[in-house]
Amino acid sequence: MNGLTLFKGAEVLAPEPLGQQDVLIGGGQILAIAKSLSLGSSNLPVTEVDASGHYLVPGFVDSLVHFIGGGGEAGFASRTPEMQLTDATLGGVTTAIGVLGTDATTRTLTNLLAKAHALEEEGISTWCHTGSYEIPCRTLTGNITDDLILIDKFIGVGEIAISDHRSSQPTISEIRKVAAAARVGGILSGKSGIVSVHMGAGDSILQPILDAVSGSELELTQFYPTHMNRNQAVFAAGLAYAKQGGYLDFTTSTTDYDLAHGEVAAAEALAISLAEGIPVLQLTLSSDGNASLPIYDKKGSMLGLEVGQVRTLFQSARQAVQQFDVALTDAICSITASPADILGLKQKGRVASGKDADLVLLRRDDLSIDQVWAKGRQLVGNSQPLVKGTFES
Secondary structure (H helix, E strand, O other), rough: OOOOEEEEEEEEOOOEEEEEEEEEEEEOOOOOOEEOOOOOOOOOOEEEEEOEEEEEEEEEEEEEOOOOEOOOOEEEEEEOOOOOOHHOOOEEHHHHHHOOOOOOOOOOOOHHHHOOOOOHHHHHHEEEEEEEOHHHHHHHOOHHHHHHHHHOOEEEEEEEOOOOOOOOOHHHHHHHHHHHHHHHHHHHHHHOEEEEEEEEOOOOOOHHHHHHHHOOOOOOOHHHEEEOOHHHHHHHHHHHHOOOOOOOEEEEEOOHHHHOOOOOOOHHHHHHHHHHHHHHHHHHEEEEEOOOOEEEOOOEEEEEEEEEOOOOOOOOOOHHHHHOOHHHHHHHHOOOHHHHHHHHHOOOOOOOOEEEEOOEEOOOOOOOOEEEOOOEEEEEOEEEEOOOOOOOO
């Protein structure tokens, strides 16, 4: 322990409201939370942070990021760039999960793992999923179960693609086998073993998952479908799915074209889902950061291409509060405790003694990000990066 940091007078959302509290961190963990903390004659240096006028919330957990870029749907020149450290930290993201996506040929699992380790060295917490859109899944060891057991950073599989013209058109049996291997790998390694599912705009929507679960020992909660706000039909199917106990993830990166052609804004999707009585711990937002955002016509021809941004994660959570009357605690939960629980990240997503010291200070007047701390280290102060990635200018 090199020193202690004491946050004084913050309004703590853990994400449940704890009222005004002092929070002490040290050694990368949260050490104490109380109405008034005084260290007295501590032998360690203490940095005191005046957190009055702020909400203190958990660092944000982004469950779907393309660390090494994605895309290529319009040829080699359309491959999107890698994520940089401040892409995450300036948006309050202190934990991120990396995936491949469409391209598992020029984007590889070894490259994904290397980038995850690099981002970890630079300051945030990272994990990855093995596999990609296609089934059979590409793996490092030869199978899903071994990847999850033997590779620390692999916590799940995906995002496998269904109901999408870019998917490998998997059979129900193939989907079951992926989920079963992930389940066993998760059990034996103490990980979630979750199956992240890329949801396309095809007519079958969630039916492949429902068919895979039906008649098997699998549970809906083995699957984690994302892009569930893609269009009105997908969103409506998702609401019914969640009422059966399934998880829903809404993508915050979008385009004006998609919103004008039926996509439900992630903030609005969260608000409607909560109003429908779906528990917030079944609902998450993710950025799809650094993914390509291809715009297709009805025949599958590409009209344009944009790039996902990690910063949209909190922008959408804030929009849910400011424009759609979502309770701040629920909005924060959807980007902290909810994804942490689904992904099995026990040290993340909550402000509590013993948890990792991943914290964000939000200005109470406008809900803007003021300070970001990851593993007890301050990365952002006064909305400016204090730490940059190795190759950031």
